[in-house]
Amino acid sequence: MAAITMAEMWTTVGSTMASFMFVWTIIRQYCPYEVRQHLEKSMHRLMSFFNPHIHVSIDEFMGTRLNRSEAYAAVEAYLSTNSEKNAKRLKLEMEKDSKKIVLTMDEYQKLTDEFQGAEISWVLRTKSPKPMRNGNNSQPETRYYNLTFHKRYREMIAESYLEHVMKKGKEIRVKNRQRKLYTNGARDKYAWPRQPMWSDVPFEHPARFESVAMEAEKKQEIIEDLLTFSQSKDFYARIGRAWKRGYLLYGPPGTGKSTMIAAMANLLNYDVYDLELTAVENNTELKKLLIEITGKSIIVIEDIDCSLDLTGHRKKKKKTEKETEDKNEEEEEKKQTDLKNREGERFSKVTLSGLLNFIDGLWSACGGERIIVFTTNHVEKLDPALIRRGRMDKHIELSYCSFEGFKVLAKNYLLVEAHPLFDMIQQLMGETEITPADVAEALMRKSPREDVEKSLSKLIQALEEAKKEAAAKKAEEESRGKAPAKDDSLLQDKKETEEPQSLDDGAVLL
Ligand SMILES: Nc1ncnc2c1ncn2[C@@H]1O[C@H](COP(=O)(O)OP(=O)(O)OP(=O)(O)O)[C@@H](O)[C@H]1O
Numbered sequence: 001m002a003a004i005t006m007a008e009m010w011t012t013v014g015s016t017m018a019s020f021m022f023v024w025t026i027i028r029q030y031c032p033y034e035v036r037q038h039l040e041k042s043m044h045r046l047m048s049f050f051n052p053h054i055h056v057s058i059d060e061f062m063g064t065r066l067n068r069s070e071a072y073a074a075v076e077a078y079l080s081t082n083s084e085k086n087a088k089r090l091k092l093e094m095e096k097d098s099k100k101i102v103l104t105m106d107e108y109q110k111l112t113d114e115f116q117g118a119e120i121s122w123v124l125r126t127k128s129p130k131p132m133r134n135g136n137n138s139q140p141e142t143r144y145y146n147l148t149f150h151k152r153y154r155e156m157i158a159e160s161y162l163e164h165v166m167k168k169g170k171e172i173r174v175k176n177r178q179r180k181l182y183t184n185g186a187r188d189k190y191a192w193p194r195q196p197m198w199s200d201v202p203f204e205h206p207a208r209f210e211s212v213a214m215e216a217e218k219k220q221e222i223i224e225d226l227l228t229f230s231q232s233k234d235f236y237a238r239i240g241r242a243w244k245r246g247y248l249l250y251g252p253p254g255t256g257k258s259t260m261i262a263a264m265a266n267l268l269n270y271d272v273y274d275l276e277l278t279a280v281e282n283n284t285e286l287k288k289l290l291i292e293i294t295g296k297s298i299i300v301i302e303d304i305d306c307s308l309d310l311t312g313h314r315k316k317k318k319k320t321e322k323e324t325e326d327k328n329e330e331e332e333e334k335k336q337t338d339l340k341n342r343e344g345e346r347f348s349k350v351t352l353s354g355l356l357n358f359i360d361g362l363w364s365a366c367g368g369e370r371i372i373v374f375t376t377n378h379v380e381k382l383d384p385a386l387i388r389r390g391r392m393d394k395h396i397e398l399s400y401c402s403f404e405g406f407k408v409l410a411k412n413y414l415l416v417e418a419h420p421l422f423d424m425i426q427q428l429m430g431e432t433e434i435t436p437a438d439v440a441e442a443l444m445r446k447s448p449r450e451d452v453e454k455s456l457s458k459l460i461q462a463l464e465e466a467k468k469e470a471a472a473k474k475a476e477e478e479s480r481g482k483a484p485a486k487d488d489s490l491l492q493d494k495k496e497t498e499e500p501q502s503l504d505d506g507a508v509l510l
């Protein structure tokens with residue numbers, strides 16, 4: 001008897017639900033949008049009166065459809081790890097600028113999360129946009145995440161959980177994003193519509209610190225320095241300094257300066273902005289470029305000594321030299337006008353002070369978390385003001401290959417850690433200088449038949465040649481040294497008339 005009553009009850013519930021759904025479908029179809037909205041709102045109000053749960057919605061777009069909400073993207077990333085493990089209906093997505101495919105929860109899939117003892121549930125829903133006045137509904141549905149939790153956790157969710165979701169979500173997005181290599185050199189300034197200040201390509205350099213030939217201790221010190229910097233947001237805020245750090249990489253060509261920059265970017269997961277100073281017209285343009293640079297980036301100025309004449313040295317003003325100086329200035333002016341007029345000639349007015357402002361003036365703090373790297377083959381040519389600590393905080397010399405450096409390359413290129421020929425290589429390396437680039441070239445396999453022994457022999461040959469060359473050069477220098485040094489006095493005079501100039505240098509002509 002009871003079973004029959006139960007069955008009857010379910011039939012009644014079922015038919016009531018069916019009637020309700022039927023009526024609701026008719027309402028949805030035939031009721032004007034405003035009435036429907038009104039009914040929905042009233043229903044929500046009625047339900048929330050009895051419901052102990054709080055709902056928070058996070059829309060995909062803010063204001064216009066063009067702005068995808070940062071919060072939505074962060075939630076999506078945060079939930080992606082949870083979805084991969086727990087959701088049954090997933091969607092595969094590959095976001096613009098992301099190097100990884102992401103599995104996100106599908107619409108109406110529910111996911112639960114736990115935080116400080118609270119159970120939180122997330123659902124991805126869609127909502128139809130408001131129809132236009134003419135009744136057309138051309139806009140697609142928009143998505144939003146709905147977050148539900150019990151009202152007793154209200155404060156905790158608002159104060160800690162949402163912050164936790166945003167932080168974790170942003171971290172995941174940074175990890176998954178496709179890093180970029182930007183350059184300012186390839187822009188046509190007169191093109192219309194205007195081209196962006198920086199053009200970019202995906203940054204895919206494979207260099208790693210493990211493969212950089214360098215003494216282990218020195219390498220470790222650089223790695224620690226970089227990691228400490230990237231984790232010191234609070235420290236920099238506390239001491240009142242912009243969150244940035246300058247590195248000066250110097251050494252002969254082929255010693256791994258550019259390779260190290262790529263390794264730095266890969267270690268920290270930063271973008272790289274390769275700033276071509278010769279393509280920057282003036283300080284204002286430099287400032288504009290700087291504003292566009294986002295955080296988590298390495299700004300690189302390669303061969304700073306060649307980029308601009310930024311040494312800041314100028315002739316001493318002696319009274320007796322006044323006339324010559326005037327004449328020189330006239331000539332210089334003429335030279336500049338000639339250059340300006342020459343078709344296609346670039347005229348850069350980037351000054352040393354402009355560059356210094358770029359590095360550590362008021363403008364340097366915008367964007368946050370950035371590393372500035374200068375590379376040069378001639379550190380002695382640079383103005384001390386440019387590379388003093390605080391601007392270029394860490395000076396790293398990359399020099400000729402040491403035996404320890406060679407062992408890194410041998411392990412990397414030949415997969416060997418020891419070999420009978422190593423002793424001979426060590427001895428030769430103590431007698432002559434060879435760049436890591438030359439060692440790498442010798443160790444590079446040129447045919448499938450080349451084995452370890454052959455590669456090491458090629459290196460020994462390269463070392464012997466380098467030794468011979470160095471001996472020949474030394475002999476030539478010695479023979480020149482014996483000849484009367486006719487230019488020495490002149491050189492001395494020149495040195496005396498030069499002195500470091502203050503930073504208010506004028507325009508520099510390229
Ligand atoms: N320290 C190193 N460790 C590993 N490989 C190196 C190292 N130095 C040079 N190489 C190899 O030599 C090549 C040239 O090196 P890289 O371009 O980094 O030199 P560089 O110091 O930037 O030279 P330049 O001053 O001419 O710009 C790289 O492709 C790399 O394979």
Ligand SMILES: [Mg+2]
Binds near residue numbers: 259
């Ligand atoms: Mg280089």
